[in-house]
Amino acid sequence: MDATDSAYVCRRCGQGLxxxxxxxxxxxCGVTVPIADGIPRFPVPAAVDNAAHETFFDRLAPVYETPVWFQPLYRFVGGATAPRDDRSTIASMLALEAEFATEPAAEGDTEAPxxxxxxxxxxxxxxxxxxxxxxxxxxxxxxGMxxxxxxxxxxxGLGNVAFARMSADELWIDDxxxxxxxxCWALHLFPDVDAALAELRRVLRPGGRLVGTTIVDEYVLGAAPVRAVARLTVGAEPFDVDSFRDRLREAGFSHLEFDRRGAALFFRARAE
Ligand SMILES: C[S@@+](CC[C@H](N)C(=O)[O-])C[C@H]1O[C@@H](n2cnc3c(N)ncnc32)[C@H](O)[C@@H]1O
Ligand SMILES: [Zn+2]
Structure with missing residues (x-):
């Protein structure tokens, strides 16, 4: 049993799995979800299952964290002012422990989240x-990823981590x-962004935080040919900053904080 098994629910009837x-x-109701190589494989919507970028990311997996992929792309998109290490920035925005907290702890924040x-x-x-x-x-x-x-x-040796195959817009996870x-670096890939944002909101406890990064149509992605390459290679559609803000609000998020570096948008929001 993984540490996060208790979060899974059946999407057909709402029972815990x-x-x-x-x-x-x-x-x-008898729904079953196979586990292969230690990873539960939940059903995903047909539009996502057939998306070309899934195969793309399967193939990309072996090189994704090597010096040929993430870092150069991040530098290209984020420009000179983007944080050196986006992982530390995200960890700190998540306010996982007191010394990282940038705002008072929300009610219920008594132990590590x-x-x-x-x-x-x-x-x-x-x-x-x-x-x-x-x-x-x-x-x-x-x-592959x-x-x-x-x-x-x-x-x-991380014992508190588990992985599952699931689509962002159909999470088999309890409210x-x-x-x-x-x-991080993903909302611009989803075929149905609003459905995904609604799901992210649903699985957060009220007062919980959403933290992430995405790409916006500024800086290098302000240029139509660069956007066309992003679309044709991975199906990425950079957001317009203002409409992205509206979509977060629409999905039930408040206290929006944006930090744009080049075409990279770091964001934080609170679940209402
Ligand atoms: C650029 S990678 C980002 C990975 C990681 N968050 C990071 O920051 O390194 C984008 C990931 O989004 C995943 N993805 C694309 N569409 C998805 C969907 N509908 N649901 C879940 N994941 C999806 C891809 O398979 C890929 O692994
Ligand atoms: Zn069921």
Whole structure:
């Protein structure tokens, strides 16, 4: 059993799932979710399952954390003023422990928080956050990314981390199950952003925080040819900052804080 098993619920009937040999099962309606290589594989919507970028990320997984991918792309998108290490920035924005807190603790913040890392990829952020969180569940649609994520976490001996295949817009997770949600470098990839934001809000407890990064149509991504490359390679659609703010509010978030560096937008919001 993983530390985060109690967060899973059946999307058909709302019951908690229980783990038995090689699968998670709903004791009420009989839905089963296979577990392969230690990773539960929840059903994902057809539009997501067929998306070209899933295969892209499967293939990218082996090089994603090597010097050829994330860092150069981050520098290109974020420019010279972006934080050197986005993982530390995200960990600090999540306010996981008192010395990192940038605002008074919310009611109920008595112990280390539980964190859901949506679109966790190879677990770059998941592993960093696990140092200070009670537990972290990383979810992603790409099996290739998740298999790497699990391997890296095992190699680092992290016992409070689990991974599952799930789509951001159809989380098999209970309402209010997490104190924090992270969603980094991914919202611009989702086919249904508003459905995903509504899900991120739903799985946060009231007063819980959403922290993340995405890309906006400024700086290098202000140029139409660069946006076209982003769209054609990974299906990325950079946001307009103002409409992104409106969409967060629409999904039930308040206390919005934005920090734009180049075309990279760091954001934090509170679940109403
Ligand atoms: C650029 S990577 C970011 C990974 C990680 N958050 C990080 O900061 O390194 C984007 C990830 O989003 C995932 N993704 C794309 N669409 C998704 C969806 N609908 N639900 C969950 N994950 C998705 C991809 O598989 C990929 O692993
Ligand atoms: Zn059920």
């Amino acid at each position: 229980s783990r038995r040999d090689g699968e998670l099962a709903c004791p009420n 539980s964190v859901l890392d949506v679109a966790c990829g190879t677990g770059r952020i998941t592993r960093r956050v696990a140092r200070d969180a009670a537990s972290v569940l990383g979810v992603d649609i790409s099996g 998740l298999e790497r994520a699990r391997r890296y976490a095992v190699r680092e 209010g199950a997490f104190d924090r949600v992270a969603c």
